[in-house]
Amino acid sequence: MAWTLDLDDLHDLARGAALLGTGGGGDPHVGRLLVAEAIREHGPLTILDPEELDDDVLIIPTAQMGAPTVVAEKLPAGTEGSRALTTLEEHLGRTAFATMPIECGGVNSMIPLQLAAVRGLPVVDADGMGRAFPELQMETFSVYGVSGSPLAIAGEAGEKAVIDTGADNKRMEDFARALTVQLGGVAHIAEYAMSGAEVKRVAVPRTLSLALGVGRAIRTAREANEDPLHRLAQFLGTTPYAHLRHLFTGKVVDVERNTDGAFVRGAARISGSRPGSSAAGELRIGFQNENLRAEADGELLAVVPDLICILEADSAEPITTEGLRYGQRVKVIGISTPAMMRTQEALAVFGPQAFGLHDEFTAVESLGGSIVGED
Template identity: 55%
Template sequence: MKLTSEDLHDLAVGAAFLGTGGGGNPYVGRLMVQRCLDEGLTVDLIDPTDVPDEALVIPTAMMGAPTVLIEKLPSGEEAITSFRQLEKHLGRKAFATMPIEIGGINSTIPLVVGARLGIPIVDADGMGRAFPELQMETFGVYGVSGSPMYVTDEDNDSTLLMATDNKSMEWLSRMVAIRMGGCAYIAEYSMSGADVKRTAVPNTMTLAMRIGRCLREAKASHQSPFDALLNLMPQTLYNHARIIFTGKLVDVQRETRNGFSIGRARIDGLGPWVGTMEIEIQNENLIARVNGEVRAIVPDLICIMDSESAEPITTEQLRYGQRVTVVAVAVPAIMRTPEALDVFGPRCFGLDHPFTPIETMA
């Protein structure tokens, strides 16, 4: 599948939704890929089933605090450098690249790498959403090592990391990213095509495009984009979605700490929605409570959307006074296994509430 400019717009919107507030500003990434198209380059998306089992796939991404991207825009060369350095270290040419997560700018960084290097991008990822830490990957949950890993900054300085496990890789690379100014660009989790099929969340890139297209077409036909979205999700691996709150954003606390964007958002209910919702943030929205009662919790998606435009709002774009609708979405079954919850369930974020699927909540 060769992506068009319209596909990119839909992808950016859908990835911002699936990113649950994190992953970086998708607008920046869309412009980077559009520049590739304007130069006549091809963005070729392939299904994971079309990747040969023995082929080498190297995912690429941005890591760090999404807030830093507002002032420190990437060129695209950073991730390419990490990719090439890892190829050199492994002594093999890669067949393709792919996202490590489907959220925000990290849905588009691999598109830039693929377009500029003339290789395909696999339609899958390792999070099915966005998570703040690199060990929080379905790749790692099901046995793929994250290192060797390369980290590169905008000055083309690169570091090779060899870690004993994926959590150590996250800890070490986070310190490097902080030294590089708060964000950096990486190549990691190199794996075979067989491992892609076994460990990745499939077809999330095309899902993001479907979500963006669904919202765009509903608005163009003067239908409710929220109704259209809620009707779409049960047709996918994310088989349950519902609105859990609507209101006005009355307070946002946000700071960049230890390489993450940490904060809290408070929303006062409007119309039939009574009370106050509080959402805790670590790059992404982690838990949503109304008057102290949990309404959704990680790894299920908590997506804040503009009530008028139905545009997803990333955490760095949250502002006082915004009228917002909060949508919760169930993640695919591969992300709810005991092994997965041990890596990116609530307790991995210091939350004292057990994982409860949104479809079982009142």
């Protein structure tokens, strides 16, 4: 069923999107400001359930691309997203019935909402990553056979381009990344135009609802002085992201970060202990924009595509990679991803080895993290 997203939901949605960003995806609170402004001016947004889409409507996903550290420094003018969409519509000779996020984690949960509000378009409650990922071919859209091309890209000074690399979505990513660097490190894109029937087949469903529910669970627990992880585990149990595991509690002791213009790569070390244990230990989290791998004293506790989230210890507020600082007290959790993100085809595109890791994918619920409430 379609539902309405209004101003009051935006803080919860941004908090949930930050958690689903697993450290990356860009700061959703920057995007939130733009969405709030657009809703104030144009009214609340209509969110469509993917199951209610007619098979033959045209859906055009939209997003921002760039390294999170650059994105954080460069507020969009607010017109780039709409321009990317228009450029693709003109190229296709058709107008979009609705837009959709490509990524429900981080700022890209917000970018489609902003342009949808401005353009009076509905937004489909689904996305192509079910979290955040660093590259455009890392989408279930691509995994299940939709072509990302033609892709439209727009910069802040009115620059625009349409890229077509046929079925090769990795090459599309390379081309778009090269232009994003030319555009100063941030660009807006419209890509993976598809039919309603394709959305139902290839998108991760109800991930805007998921982000909203995650943010709401954390907030309401705080207001009730309950442990946010309990409410979060309870909410996630009702979704395809059913398993939450508490991996570690401790203090950030080291963060190593390198930006090469397109990606932020690095690792964080957290000193503390595993839940239910008094033994001192160390958790190491490797990231490429997003957290990819968590290992405690040699034992793998979670690995991509499952979610690895670093939260402030008391408030459970998600901390992004660029927000990590020495001395922060944190809890680290793992969350299982839906079955469609764990197939062989999906793991080939965004599993551990797609990021150069040597691990076989193992579900977080089969590893050594603790069930919340039992720790």
